[in-house]
Amino acid sequence: MKSGRLIWLVLAGLLGSITPARAEDGATLFAENCAACHGLDGHGQTPQGRKIHAKDLTRSQLTRGEIARQIREGSKVKTGKSVMQPFADKLSAAQIDLLVAHVLRLRK
């Protein structure tokens, strides 16, 4: 009896710790990693976005593959200075997929 209960407690604990990661979606990832420059709406009209000329994502013509590459590799200006940092080390492929879908949804 006792050990059966323990198993349920452990399972419930595990589920509790897994669920928040699952609940993560493209919009949340975008708010956390991208909105400082691109703005929540994708227009890039934030103080930082204006300063570095962040692209207006609602008008972007990039394909899925190009968006994914932009997120993985970021952008550098001619001087070699990074204007959008690469996210390949920070985000998983699954998170990048969610972000690509979110970026496409910003277009109207």
Ligand code: HEC
């Ligand atoms: C530090 C500011 C900054 C952050 C943070 C940032 N970006 Fe960017 N992003 C830029 C700038 C600046 C450009 C324009 C770069 C250029 O002209 O090559 C850009 C360009 C892009 C483009 C290319 C658009 C086009 O049509 O060429 C995409 C897509 C993009 N960003 C998506 C994202 C996503 C998704 C995130 C979050 C994971 C993100 N960016 C985070 C600054 C940022």
